[in-house]
Amino acid sequence: MTVEPKSQSVLERTSFKKTLNRIIEELLPLMAVPVAFLVGAIMLILLKVDPISAYVTLVEGAFGSVSGITQTLVKATPLLLVGLGVVIAFRGGVINIGGEGQLIVGACATTAVALAMPKLPGALLLPISMLAGVLAGAVWGGIPGVLKARLGVNEILSTIMMNAIATQLSLYLLTGPMLDPTQIASGSYIAQSGLLPRQVWLLRLVPRTLLHAGAILAVIMAILVYVFLWRTSIGYRIRAVGLNPNAARYAGIRVPVYQALSLALGGAFAGLAGAVEVLGVEHRMMDGLSGGYGFTGIVAALFGNLHPLGAIPASILFGGLLVGADQMQRTVQVPSALINTILGMIVLFVVASKIYARRRARRRETNG
Amino acid sequence: MASLFTLQVLFGIIYTGIRLATPYLFAAIGETFVQASGVYNLGVEGIMLMGAYSGFYVGMKTGSLWLGVLAAAATGVLMGLIMAVASVTLQAEQGISGIGLSLFGLGLSSLLFEKTLGNPQSIDVFPAFRIPLLGRIPYLGDALFNQNVMVYIAFLLVPVASFVLYKTTFGLKVRAAGQKPEAADTLGVNVNLIRYTTLALGGMMAGIAGASLTIALIGLFQENMTSGIGYIAVALVYFGGWRPSGVLAGALLFSFVNSIQSWIQVKGIAIPANIATMMPYVLTIVALAFTARRAIQPAALGKPFERGEN
Numbered sequence: 001m002t003v004e005p006k007s008q009s010v011l012e013r014t015s016f017k018k019t020l021n022r023i024i025e026e027l028l029p030l031m032a033v034p035v036a037f038l039v040g041a042i043m044l045i046l047l048k049v050d051p052i053s054a055y056v057t058l059v060e061g062a063f064g065s066v067s068g069i070t071q072t073l074v075k076a077t078p079l080l081l082v083g084l085g086v087v088i089a090f091r092g093g094v095i096n097i098g099g100e101g102q103l104i105v106g107a108c109a110t111t112a113v114a115l116a117m118p119k120l121p122g123a124l125l126l127p128i129s130m131l132a133g134v135l136a137g138a139v140w141g142g143i144p145g146v147l148k149a150r151l152g153v154n155e156i157l158s159t160i161m162m163n164a165i166a167t168q169l170s171l172y173l174l175t176g177p178m179l180d181p182t183q184i185a186s187g188s189y190i191a192q193s194g195l196l197p198r199q200v201w202l203l204r205l206v207p208r209t210l211l212h213a214g215a216i217l218a219v220i221m222a223i224l225v226y227v228f229l230w231r232t233s234i235g236y237r238i239r240a241v242g243l244n245p246n247a248a249r250y251a252g253i254r255v256p257v258y259q260a261l262s263l264a265l266g267g268a269f270a271g272l273a274g275a276v277e278v279l280g281v282e283h284r285m286m287d288g289l290s291g292g293y294g295f296t297g298i299v300a301a302l303f304g305n306l307h308p309l310g311a312i313p314a315s316i317l318f319g320g321l322l323v324g325a326d327q328m329q330r331t332v333q334v335p336s337a338l339i340n341t342i343l344g345m346i347v348l349f350v351v352a353s354k355i356y357a358r359r360r361a362r363r364r365e366t367n368g
Numbered sequence: 369m370a371s372l373f374t375l376q377v378l379f380g381i382i383y384t385g386i387r388l389a390t391p392y393l394f395a396a397i398g399e400t401f402v403q404a405s406g407v408y409n410l411g412v413e414g415i416m417l418m419g420a421y422s423g424f425y426v427g428m429k430t431g432s433l434w435l436g437v438l439a440a441a442a443t444g445v446l447m448g449l450i451m452a453v454a455s456v457t458l459q460a461e462q463g464i465s466g467i468g469l470s471l472f473g474l475g476l477s478s479l480l481f482e483k484t485l486g487n488p489q490s491i492d493v494f495p496a497f498r499i500p501l502l503g504r505i506p507y508l509g510d511a512l513f514n515q516n517v518m519v520y521i522a523f524l525l526v527p528v529a530s531f532v533l534y535k536t537t538f539g540l541k542v543r544a545a546g547q548k549p550e551a552a553d554t555l556g557v558n559v560n561l562i563r564y565t566t567l568a569l570g571g572m573m574a575g576i577a578g579a580s581l582t583i584a585l586i587g588l589f590q591e592n593m594t595s596g597i598g599y600i601a602v603a604l605v606y607f608g609g610w611r612p613s614g615v616l617a618g619a620l621l622f623s624f625v626n627s628i629q630s631w632i633q634v635k636g637i638a639i640p641a642n643i644a645t646m647m648p649y650v651l652t653i654v655a656l657a658f659t660a661r662r663a664i665q666p667a668a669l670g671k672p673f674e675r676g677e678n
Binding site for chain 2: 043047049095097147151152153154156157158160161162164165168169171172175176295298299302335337338339340341342343344345346347348351352353354355359
């Protein structure tokens with residue numbers, strides 16, 4: 001702490017170099033996407049697939065038509081909400097890989113509540129069922145949070161396990177207690193719930209598309225998360241814990257409490273993603289509802305530089321990637337598994353490109 | 369419930385439990401070296417999937433299962449080195465880069481499978497090999513000593529890994545790199561080279577772990593067939609307190625829970641299948657909760673090392 005003046009003079013002397021480094025730092029992670037696609041193209045060539053036609057199909061499928069764009073925004077919505085949950089956790093210094101499970105339990109809870117009270121008016125039932133999803137997600141994220149805070153359980157591993165548990169739990173519910181009565185009647189037993197009462201369906205924004213009011217809700221949430229993290233005292237404490245837990249502890253902040261809180265809050269947002277997906281798109285809970293949003297949302301959050309507002313364009317980009325991948329698989333028979341390959345590379349490139357910021361942070365730590 | 373307690377079922381559970389420990393052992397013993405050297409590789413899941421695919425593909429195309437194992441090992445080394453570049457040289461946040469590597473392996477193994485093989489096919493796995501004398505013990509001989517060669521290798525790895533980690537110079541360097549990298553560096557140990565080596569080794573073992581699924585246990589490849597074994601293997605290293613013997617205990621615990629779980633399903637006992645499938649994952653969390661505070665983890669675990677910075 002006492003060395004502060006020295007480090008300041010060092011900073012002044014190298015201020016030009018610092019600005020340059022800063023620009024490289026900010027731009028380098030953005031290169032992750034083109035580089036990952038380039039490596040993906042090489043893989044496709046080795047597999048005797050024409051990468052140009054594959055990528056053209058992908059981009060056209062995602063952004064080339066009104067239906068493509070609305071579909072992209074539909075997929076961007078859960079990605080953004082999950083991504084916000086990841087951002088909050090990250091800012092609190094914990095890593096939430098549990099978006100997938102939190103989304104699934106959120107979707108289940110919303111469905112169960114909406115189906116349980118079909119007579120209630122929409123103005124009441126919609127917020128109640130949405131809240132149920134949020135709470136379920138918060139519990140699913142809060143369990144690893146409490147385990148981390150009280151027992152020091154590694155949250156990456158516990159959230160991954162919670163994903164697997166949620167998947168099995170939802171399959172159990174959807175083939176048992178929550179199974180669609182019409183599926184039983186027809187004897188086909190597809191793992192899905194009954195259709196939600198119409199009064200809870202979210203408003204469709206563009207006629208004859210799936211784009212629903214949840215997209216607007218997600219953007220509002222992004223702004224709220226920004227305000228929460230940077231303009232409220234709880235948000236400030238969460239960030240303080242994430243930036244330097246030791247300093248936060250000296251300042252009297254109860255670090256474990258805020259770590260658990262940020263995981264629970266992260267879960268709440270993923271739970272909301274599940275709720276919105278059920279209320280806005282499918283109007284029922286079904287097996288495979290998530291389709292990997294939990295993981296793609298992590299990538300979107302990382303690519304958005306772990307900033308709630310940065311997550312907005314990042315979610316649209318990755319939503320487009322998911323939509324384009326479906327198109328690519330249908331029309332040029334390139335397996336959509338290519339997308340996971342590319343997403344994985346993007347994650348690796350983004351985190352690896354943070355070396356400049358990391359070096360700077362460490363220098364600051366050793367100086368102070 | 370009574371039908372679970374016959375002698376036949378009991379030894380069936382033992383037989384399956386021993387068999388199923390194979391992928392956990394390969395992956396977790398490898399990860400023990402990685403974590404002992406101070407790196408936390410969450411990419412095991414993705415490496416296993418790549419190993420599962422390449423072992424299956426090469427085994428099928430050449431007709432030699434051993435070449436399949438070799439291919440899986442080589443693929444694993446490559447994947448481990450990707451992790452090394454990211455987490456050692458570029459000092460990336462290890463938890464996240466591991467998730468990235470897993471996502472990459474998940475995607476690439478499915479992509480390769482669909483483009484090179486496509487439809488589900490199966491191959492003959494390593495045949496069971498009855499160990500002379502021991503294999504003739506009634507019941508127990510069938511359960512323990514009539515397994516295939518990959519199972520035996522997995523169990524033999526445990527004492528070998530203990531020996532290497534605690535009785536050789538290399539093992540000492542590995543542990544020094546994980547406990548006190550600065551001190552190790554002062555004494556002339558190339559910390560980052562050690563970490564590259566353990567990541568390559570751990571990758572190789574994870575690759576073989578994957579291949580053990582496709583060409584020693586199941587005989588086919590499916591998209592995302594590991595379904596979390598790689599992550600559980602990472603958890604086993606915590607559970608086992610960073611010691612091969614502890615990892616063995618953890619691997620057996622898990623494989624027996626899995627085995628009992630599958631026998632429950634076979635016997636049609638009235639526990640919903642999905643609830644039974646959940647058990648290993650619940651157990652992982654419980655196991656982590658009980659061991660999190662106790663374990664003495666390598667002091668430098670998860671921290672990149674840079675010379676002259678401290």
